[in-house]
Structures are given as structure tokens and as C-alpha cells.
């Protein structure tokens with residue numbers, strides 16, 4: 001389990017721009033060494049802010065967009081094209097501006113798709129898609145994600161794993177259906193913590209004063225059931241990308257020296 005590293009930026013715009021630059025470099029390096037890259041996107045303002053910053057980044061097309069696999073950490077279980085779907089917002093922020101290979105954009109099912117309103121069947125289908133993409137070295141569950149990004153909710157949720165809810169307690173399955181989400185809409189699909197923890201790097205994005213309490217709680221020893229963000233670790237790296245407002249309640253001992 002990788003110890004969390006923290007980087008604190010001046011404000012949420014700079015955090016998004018710096019995270020986008022970091023992501024470009026990570027993808028370019030992965031593509032240079034293996035010929036492709038695999039990234040898991042997250043919904044929400046911070047997640048979409050990084051995508052918008054990436055779309056505007058001068059080095060954007062250093063990425064070979066045709067050799068990038070995109071997955072989602074969660075999705076709102078709504079009809080295709082609904083403006084509240086993470087894929088809809090990701091398309092607007094970035095995806096419609098770059099030449100991705102559609103076969104490598106792995107969209108979580110919509111509620112009017114092949115599984116209808118059966119969110120469990122939709123979650124199982126995504127788990128099967130992940131397993132098909134997994135290599136022998138992945139023990140058959142999920143592919144090796146180079147970077148898995150997660151926004152952090154004010155209640156410390158990540159993806160659609162909420163404190164004390166069933167999804168955060170899942171230890172076997174890689175994808176679950178979520179009912180009664182405290183954050184609307186109520187029905188969602190989410191990767192589980194075991195799937196999240198299979199990523200090489202997990203980057204947690206938190207900007208804004210509404211996240212300060214969640215950041216401090218998740219980094220100060222809370223358990224993953226009470227604070228799901230506390231359970232989000234990468235195999236090689238766990239990186240918290242913050243702005244000063246979201247870092248405001250951190251104990252001094254956790255504050256990165258560079259920004260002291």
C-alpha cells in the first residue's frame with residue numbers, strides 16, 4: 001500500500017491545470033514504454049475540471065489519443081445522453097475534441113441500454129468488460145490502470161462509494177450497482193475499493209473549502225468504511241492533488257514541506 005503523497009496548489013484552477021499536465025506526462029510515458037495507456041476518469045467538478053484543462057493544454061497532442069483506454073470509476077445510471085451522466089460531461093469537457101479510438105472508450109451502461117433499468121446486470125457487464133481487458137498478470141479481475149482519478153466528496157466518498165454504504169464494504173466484486181446514493185442521482189454504477197486499489201497510481205482530486213474536512217478526515221487515520229477516500233490507494237502511488245482551501249484543515253505534520 002503506497003503512502004499518500006500530497007501536492008497543494010494555490011487554487012482549484014491551478015490544481016486542475018497541474019493535474020492535467022501531470023496526466024499528459026504519465027500517459028506519454030506509458031505509451032512510450034508499452035505502446036498504450038489506461039486511465040480511469042471520475043465525474044464531478046474537479047474531475048471534469050481536469051479534463052477541460054487537458055483539452056486546453058498546449059502539450060495535449062503529445063498524447064497518442066488512438067492508443068488510450070479510458071474507463072470510469074463511476075457513472076450515474078441514467079438514460080444515454082442525460083446531461084448528468086459522467087460520460088456526457090466528459091465528452092463536453094474533452095472527449096469530443098480528441099481522436100480517441102471508440103473501441104477503447106469503455107462507457108458504463110446507461111439505464112436505457114441493453115440491461116434496461118437492471119443496474120446490477122449493468123454493473124456485472126462492466127465487470128466482465130474489465131475482466132476481458134485484464135492481462136494474465138492482473139489475476140483476471142481488471143486491467144492495470146496507469147492512473148485512476150477520483151474526486152472526493154465532502155462526506156469523503158470516492159466514485160460512488162459512500163460512507164457506511166454496502167458498496168464500500170465490497171471485498172470481492174470489482175463493480176457494483178449503487179442504490180440510494182446520498183449524492184443525486186440515487187442509482188449509480190461504481191468500481192469497488194479492490195478494483196480501485198489495482199491501479200498503479202490513484203490520484204485523488206480535492207479542491208475547495210467544502211472538501212477541507214473530508215481531506216483532513218481521510219488522511220488522519222479514519223477507516224475506509226467511515227471515510228472511503230481513506231481506502232483509495234494505488235499499488236505504486238497514492239497522490240492527493242489539493243488546493244490550499246481543501247488542505248486548510250490538514251495537521252501541519254501532513255502539510256507537504258514545499259508548500260509550508
Ligand SMILES: O=C(O)[C@H](O)[C@@H](O)[C@H](O)[C@H](O)COP(=O)(O)O
Nearest residue numbers: 043044045046151152153158159
Ligand atoms: O459521479 C460522481 O458524482 C463522481 O464520480 C463523484 O465521486 C465526484 O467525483 C465527487 O462527488 C466529487 O465531486 P466534485 O468534484 O463535484 O465535488
